[in-house]
Amino acid sequence: MGTTRITMTPGARRALAAASRLFYEQGIHAVGVDLIAAEAGVTKKTLYDRFGSKEQIVVEYLADRDERWRAFVTQWLERTEPGSADRVVAVFDASKAWMAESSPKGCSMVNAHAEISDPAHPAYAIITGQKQWMLALFADLVRDIAPTRADELARTLMLIHEGALVAHGLRIFPDPIGHARDRAGELLKDAGDRP
Amino acid sequence: MGTTRITMTPGARRALAAASRLFYEQGIHAVGVDLIAAEAGVTKKTLYDRFGSKEQIVVEYLADRDERWRAFVTQWLERTEPGSADRVVAVFDASKAWMAESSPKGCSMVNAHAEISDPAHPAYAIITGQKQWMLALFADLVRDIAPTRADELARTLMLIHEGALVAHGLRIFPDPIGHARDRAGELLKDAGDRP
DNA sequence: TCAAGACTATACCGATCTGTATAGTGGCTC
DNA sequence: GAGCCACTATACAGATCGGTATAGTCTTGA
Incomplete structure (x- = not known):
């Protein structure tokens, strides 16, 4: 890991929780440190003692979310049969x-x-x-099903997955992640049929 | 069109061009009106005389880009055979x-x-x-090829397309829009085979 | 009991934010 | 040549931006 992390005191934990919510809901530049401090019940002094800068709060926000997401997906994958197409589908279930x-x-x-x-x-x-982690994950999972086309299929899965997240966020049509999940399942079924 | 547009004087045109570039490159909240005025060679007075508010500049920025994008795609579609799968592929070519x-x-x-x-x-x-316009466009184009599955295929194309734009922006892998284009072509070839 | 550290409150710094006011200049058309 | 309109320049308002300083309180553990 190339990014420096900070020691999470109780106040820092509350500040990060508030910052995470605000950054996600309103955007990073739209949220000031005064608002974060107020929402967390923490003074700006504490914020700067713990994080040092707003930029570092942003880094912690993203690094923490990344960490939790990877753990979340890993947990979902552990419930599925290794080497099956269900594992790819499980990634979409986890996303949903x-x-x-x-x-x-x-x-x-x-x-x-x-x-x-x-x-x-x-x-x-x-x-x-x-x-990159997501792309590598898809490639690893697909390699067990269609080794010769793993990279190509992983890229296609990546596109469908990213597209589903965007479509979900912009409410383009109902349940885009479910739709993506079904398409991913079909894609791998077809890929498995012709070896 | 539900959004109010302004009269585009020469100064307003320069301001919009500068705002478009800055908003896109740095984000909307990160760019102030002073910077827009300076980059456009226009005073803030002129900015506010023409646009009235920063919010309106943002609206013009997006409405203008939307307008130009639709014209751009339409132009690419006019070069292709009506009713063929090439028209869907042409949307991806236009995007690229x-x-x-x-x-x-x-x-x-x-x-x-x-x-x-x-x-x-x-x-x-x-x-x-x-x-919504993009989704309807895909649905219209697909209806000529696979009428019974038009909506479902349009949604899939939408996911691949949106995913490709994200992958392009984040440089997840080389030429994602080209990859998406090829997958869209295959998708419609398979759909056309079984009517 | 005492020291350390995490926290609080308050007040402030300089810079920048959106938005406005005043006064004046240039070119175009009728 | 008079009037109109787009534009320029400068200065400022009030709020908020990221970041810092001082001084005091609370909890924890040795």
């Missing part, structure tokens, strides 16, 4: 559950990327890192 | 050309949506309007 819980505005990484122009920003690596 | 030109950060509508929380914001209707 995750989004239904508290992510009506789509992927936080994609949304954060919209507000960060500088690739040198420490948050940039977290954002692209998660997407 | 559009993004290559001046959109390295993905879809401006999706990015703007990340910064706008209030559905009552006048920009909201423009954002969702474009996505």
